[in-house]
Amino acid sequence: MEFIEVKEEHYPVILQIAHKTWPVAFKDILSTQQINYMLEMMYSIKSIKNQIYNLHHKYVLVKDKKHGFLGYISYEVDYKPLVTKIHKIYVLPEAQGRGIGKILIEKAEFFAGEKGNITLSLNVNRFNKAIQFYERMGFRICGSEDIDIGNGFLMEDYIMNKDFM
Ligand SMILES: CC(C)(COP(=O)(O)OP(=O)(O)OC[C@H]1O[C@@H](n2cnc3c(N)ncnc32)[C@H](O)[C@@H]1OP(=O)(O)O)[C@@H](O)C(=O)NCCC(=O)NCCS
Incomplete structure (x- = not known):
């Protein structure tokens, strides 16, 4: 397994993984309209670039020799004092559970x-x-929030934290 810090050449790979993973992960949770709206909002080349250069998100891709790219995580160190925020974590459906x-x-x-x-x-x-x-990874629910993302759509979220030190 190889871990790759994302550069501009990898942006299309992230979009591809997101477009394969989202419809499966959210099919019973969100409407197709909301899935498409959110994918458009978060997963254009322009948006990824903004996340990396202006919002200081780091993306790491995971790849294996046989299957190629399988997933990614994005995180932001110092999101708040002493806190790193995980913004995104997606593994291709066929590679989940491994x-x-x-x-x-x-x-x-x-x-x-x-x-x-x-x-x-x-x-x-x-x-x-x-x-x-x-x-399972040691996170606990510590709050919930509804975030208005426009177009009449809401993100109905839990906030989960893990103190690892
Ligand atoms: C959520 C996700 C990132 C987890 O990655 P994964 O590679 O499938 O998970 P892993 O195989 O590393 O699982 C690690 C542990 O969590 C457990 N686990 C994983 N999914 C679980 C589930 N749905 N219910 C209970 N346990 C689960 C595994 O059994 C494993 O336990 P172990 O350490 O005892 O073996 C991945 O399934 C995914 O991309 N899902 C769809 C997208 C998504 O929902 N992303 C999160 C958005 S907030």
């Missing part, structure tokens, strides 16, 4: 710790089964 998500969280934790942060934080849809994955 320990890749766990390694991606461990990577974010390592880089967060290296910069002196002590907590990982993330938002997850309140109906997403990824909640159980996060709990």
